[in-house]
Amino acid sequence: MPALRAAPSVHARRLELASLVTLALLPLAMALANRSSPLVVGVAAALAILAALVEPPGRMRLFLASRAIARAPALLVVSAFAAYAAVSMAWSVLPRASLFTFGEALLPAFAATVAAILLPRRVPGIVTVLAGAAFVAACLVVIGDLATGLAVRQKLGLRATGGFVFNRSIITLLMLAWPLGLLWWEGSRRILAGAALAALLLVLVVGESGAALMGALCGIGTFAIALLSRRVALALVTAGLLACLIIAPFKGSLTMQLPDSFVALVQQRGHAVERIALWRSFEEVVRHRPLLGTGFGASPRLADDPVAQEVPENLREMLAIGHPHDAFLQIWVELGAVGAVLAALVIATMMRALAHLRGLRLAASLALVASAAGVMLVGHGAWQGWWIAAVGAAVVWFRRRPDRAVPSKGVDHE
Numbered sequence: 300m301p302a303l304r305a306a307p308s309v310h311a312r313r314l315e316l317a318s319l320v321t322l323a324l325l326p327l328a329m330a331l332a333n334r335s336s337p338l339v340v341g342v343a344a345a346l347a348i349l350a351a352l353v354e355p356p357g358r359m360r361l362f363l364a365s366r367a368i369a370r371a372p373a374l375l376v377v378s379a380f381a382a383y384a385a386v387s388m389a390w391s392v393l394p395r396a397s398l399f400t401f402g403e404a405l406l407p408a409f410a411a412t413v414a415a416i417l418l419p420r421r422v423p424g425i426v427t428v429l430a431g432a433a434f435v436a437a438c439l440v441v442i443g444d445l446a447t448g449l450a451v452r453q454k455l456g457l458r459a460t461g462g463f464v465f466n467r468s469i470i471t472l473l474m475l476a477w478p479l480g481l482l483w484w485e486g487s488r489r490i491l492a493g494a495a496l497a498a499l500l501l502v503l504v505v506g507e508s509g510a511a512l513m514g515a516l517c518g519i520g521t522f523a524i525a526l527l528s529r530r531v532a533l534a535l536v537t538a539g540l541l542a543c544l545i546i547a548p549f550k551g552s553l554t555m556q557l558p559d560s561f562v563a564l565v566q567q568r569g570h571a572v573e574r575i576a577l578w579r580s581f582e583e584v585v586r587h588r589p590l591l592g593t594g595f596g597a598s599p600r601l602a603d604d605p606v607a608q609e610v611p612e613n614l615r616e617m618l619a620i621g622h623p624h625d626a627f628l629q630i631w632v633e634l635g636a637v638g639a640v641l642a643a644l645v646i647a648t649m650m651r652a653l654a655h656l657r658g659l660r661l662a663a664s665l666a667l668v669a670s671a672a673g674v675m676l677v678g679h680g681a682w683q684g685w686w687i688a689a690v691g692a693a694v695v696w697f698r699r700r701p702d703r704a705v706p707s708k709g710v711d712h713e
Contacts, residue, residue: 411691
């Protein structure tokens with residue numbers, strides 16, 4: 300089939316370049332509009348589809364990619380989780396709201412998958428540099444705005460309700476730092492990688508995002524371990540993810556056993572007392588709906604669910620917060636033990652897929668997983684579209700390589 304080996308036409312190449320440029324600008328877009336990642340990833344995916352459809356080889360490539368995905372074991376596991384989530388909406392307190400949440404989660408996940416499959420593996424140098432410039436610019440926007448009391452946002456007419464408004468922006472920067480850092484390093488853009496790392500570290504220090512800081516610590520530790528021993532790192536990350544899922548329904552009670560001095564120390568940065576109260580409240584919901592859960596997307600409306608009356612009165616008020624600030628616990632709350640088992644299968648499938656990687660690519664991939672898990676342990680709602688799009692964009696970048704890749708040495712340790 301010689302047509303499949305033919306070089307893309309000029310129109311296809313321009314559309315692919317436009318898609319990559321769109322993704323490269325994601326950090327800056329999120330610094331200015333902290334829910335814009337689904338739109339950015341969606342536009343990138345649409346451009347990638349158009350690039351594939353403008354010529355016969357691209358259409359065949361799209362067909363072959365779709366067939367390969369359909370045969371992948373991961374699709375079966377993820378589809379089972381999504382199917383059960385869809386079915387569970389039937390017993391949600393407000394099925395229509397749950398359907399909206401389902402769409403908010405599914406659309407960016409689908410868009411990121413499309414972009415990851417269709418975009419060319421090799422990234423032009425200009426895109427690599429642009430991604431670095433956008434990353435550093437996004438960090439400077441956040442740092443500058445925090446230093447001036449959100450003056451930039453106020454002048455642009457954007458929402459300015461305190462430094463926490465950058466929480467999503469900073470978390471997105473952290474997720475993108477691992478794949479983009481690898482891209483810059485492999486492409487011999489070491490100065491750019493250093494500038495981006497310095498800017499990100501400054502953002503983490505001055506920003507008001509305890510979740511991002513938690514994720515960064517988890518990611519950095521995992522990265523270091525993976526460079527020393529890939530087997531140990533794979534085992535630790537797999538065990539850690541499964542432990543987070545297993546312990547989630549008991550985390551509130553367990554954290555009550557921590558010394559008061561430790562909780563007070565964490566409280567200075569991470570609002571530990573409020574989070575512990577949240578975990579205890581949602582933990583009670585799991586106890587009363589252990590098998591099937593309350594239905595996908597039901598967390599924001601649990602205060603109106605009959606299960607709220609079964610929660611002790613002193614904990615009931617916290618249900619109105621909307622989500623437990625722990626994605627693993629949210630899976631138990633909404634999908635019960637059935638959903639937790641399916642989530643465990645998704646984790647196992649993901650870790651099996653990562654096991655074939657080596658060196659810096661494995662270390663950076665595991666660091667992304669660990670950073671995401673750290674954020675999920677203390678952060679936002681599990682199904683928020685901006686979060687799924689941010690992680691999806693990171694996966695898209697991990698599947699790309701620079702035009703002038705330089706092999707790394709001395710990092711494939713067992």
